[in-house]
Amino acid sequence: MSTGHAATIAAQAGIAKDTAFSAVIPPLYLSTTYKLGAFQQPEQYDYSRSNNPTRDLLATTLADLEGGSKAIVTSSGMAACLLALQLLTPDDTLVIPHDCYGGSYRLFTNLAAKKHAFKLLIINFQQAGWQAHVSAVQPKMIWLETPSNPLLQITDIRAVCTLAKTLDALVVVDNTFLSPILQQPLALGADLVVHSTTKYINGHSDVIGGVLICKAPELGDELKWWANCLGITGAPFDCYLTLRGLRTxxxxxxxxxxxxxxxxxxxxxxxxxxxxxxxxxxxxxxxxxxxxxxxxxxxxxxxxxxxxxxxxxxxxxxxxxxxxxxxxxxxxxxxxxxxxxxxxxxxxxxxxxxxxxxxxxxxxxxxxxxxxxxxxxxxxxxxxxxxxxxxxxxx
Incomplete structure (x- = not known):
């Protein structure tokens, strides 16, 4: 995890690290498969759905910017949301804000109603008494979006995380609207941060992507396993373009x-x-x-x-x-x-x-x-x- 300034982290990601030809800019690795060192001896990379050097560089950079231990780069922002939900069971309760992004709202409500993937409570975090309503359902996960889309309402991340700790609940914050440059939810107590990298992180409206960033390494390992299992990891070329956009x-x-x-x-x-x-x-x-x-x-x-x-x-x-x-x-x-x-x-x-x-x-x-x-x-x-x-x- 890097502790440098954001501008330096973004600009220097992978610079002058190429071990093959000493290229200043990191190369794009499009290969889908990799040679084994020997029979039954896979190297760091074997198949690009699981691991890819270009995607790993983007993931490491985004984790450094958010102050997380591990990032999983996905094929879209919604894929990152879906990945986070793999931590829930049908007996668990998910709490979401009443004014979240429409795509997220559609995912949450339909998974709960049609697939019974989890129980759902929709809360207005701007109204008095939200703490009692959240506590009453003993949630496994609390989902925040601040500023909200599209009314830019603000939720107190520290206050929610303080309550979540007493409930042994995970807090996920959608940080798409601000990016890690203007807000770092993990430092405020959150467990997971989600981005649609399609937006500010890439910044050029030419790549669909997402990322889920974890505070705890063990949570990151579990979610990386699910990302590979579900096949929702980001494509190498998309990651290459996103890293290029991220630098500015x-x-x-x-x-x-x-x-x-x-x-x-x-x-x-x-x-x-x-x-x-x-x-x-x-x-x-x-x-x-x-x-x-x-x-x-x-x-x-x-x-x-x-x-x-x-x-x-x-x-x-x-x-x-x-x-x-x-x-x-x-x-x-x-x-x-x-x-x-x-x-x-x-x-x-x-x-x-x-x-x-x-x-x-x-x-x-x-x-x-x-x-x-x-x-x-x-x-x-x-x-x-x-x-x-x-x-x-x-x-």
């Missing part, structure tokens, strides 16, 4: 976060914006907790438009830089309508309970020039104002 993570996050803060300031001044969701705002309910457990407020923000859902196409079609698309964390700026996109797997009641309104939009800020981003939002809001006859809009 600290630089990208810094610029994206600066852009997000500027966009939030802009949105707060717009008559057609009913509400802005961003933990960096002093009046955000989770601001003080976020300031305590994070080293930055991130590059994601959401907002409610003061219009009918039928008028949203006017706003979307006017945008020239922001792209209407799924995902987040890439170098390009994206806009998303959670109700019909990322959270579409949640029914209307679940969306309402999670606070997801029909005109809620989510922004993932990229690395473009901030003046261009603000101008794009401004002209789209002007187009919407014209369509709805809102004379308050001052541009």
């Amino acid at each position: 993570l600290p630089l990208r996050i810094a610029l994206q976060q600066d852009n997000a803060a500027r966009v939030v300031d802009f949105l707060l001044q717009q008559p057609l914006v009913a509400k802005v969701y961003y933990p960096g705002l002093p009046d955000h309910p989770g601001h003080s907790v976020a300031a305590n457990q994070q080293t930055g407020f991130g590059a994601m923000c959401s907002f409610d438009l003061a219009c009918d859902v039928s008028q949203l196409p006017v706003f979307f079609s006017a945008l020239r830089i922001f792209t209407l698309a799924q995902s987040l964390g890439g170098i390009e700026s994206l806009i998303c309508h959670p109700g019909s996109m990322t959270q579409a797997s949640m029914n209307a009641q679940a969306q309402t309970e999670a606070g997801i309104g029909p005109a809620l939009l989510r922004l993932s800020l990229g690395i473009e020039n901030i003046d261009d981003l603000l101008a794009d939002l401004q002209q789209a809001l002007a187009a919407l104002a014209l369509a709805v006859g809102d004379t308050r809009y001052a541009g």
Whole structure:
């Protein structure tokens, strides 16, 4: 486990370590199989589903960045979630937040209802009394997502981990929205950290991947066994590209976060914006907790438009830089309508309970020039104002 600075860990992973030809950049190992040293004498590598040098380098780097003992790189973020669930039995209870990512919500609820893989309790960690509800079910695992997707609600990781310790429960934290640069849940008491590496870690919207990072070595060994057994480990070429993207993570996050803060300031001044969701705002309910457990407020923000859902196409079609698309964390700026996109797997009641309104939009800020981003939002809001006859809009 490395104790260096994040930027150095990311930039120096595998550099000048090649023993074959002294290549500065680590090579890509595409081989699916490896020669045995002799009969019944396998070497470190025998078959790439089990172990691969390129995947192992990415895993070691991500474990170092999160302060974990072992990382298992998977074929997608959802595969990483599925891997963590292998620790549960039908008699165990999993606690999840009521406002987690729609894909995770779909996985948890359907495995519980259709496969009876575990018992499930859905909790609002922002409401008073959550501790009593969690304690009552004696869970085996508590799943956190903070900031949450898409309303960026903040959960106190330390408080949950303190309770979990008394219950002998594991705590898993989805750290996708912040990356290890802005939040390190293992240092706050969590047992496992999950990422969709598709997002900030790769950062270029060209690779699907995931990772599960463990605090305890023995837990890592068990989960690595399951990853090989299930066949959900990441492909070598995908790992190579992800490692390449990872090297610039600290630089990208810094610029994206600066852009997000500027966009939030802009949105707060717009008559057609009913509400802005961003933990960096002093009046955000989770601001003080976020300031305590994070080293930055991130590059994601959401907002409610003061219009009918039928008028949203006017706003979307006017945008020239922001792209209407799924995902987040890439170098390009994206806009998303959670109700019909990322959270579409949640029914209307679940969306309402999670606070997801029909005109809620989510922004993932990229690395473009901030003046261009603000101008794009401004002209789209002007187009919407014209369509709805809102004379308050001052541009």
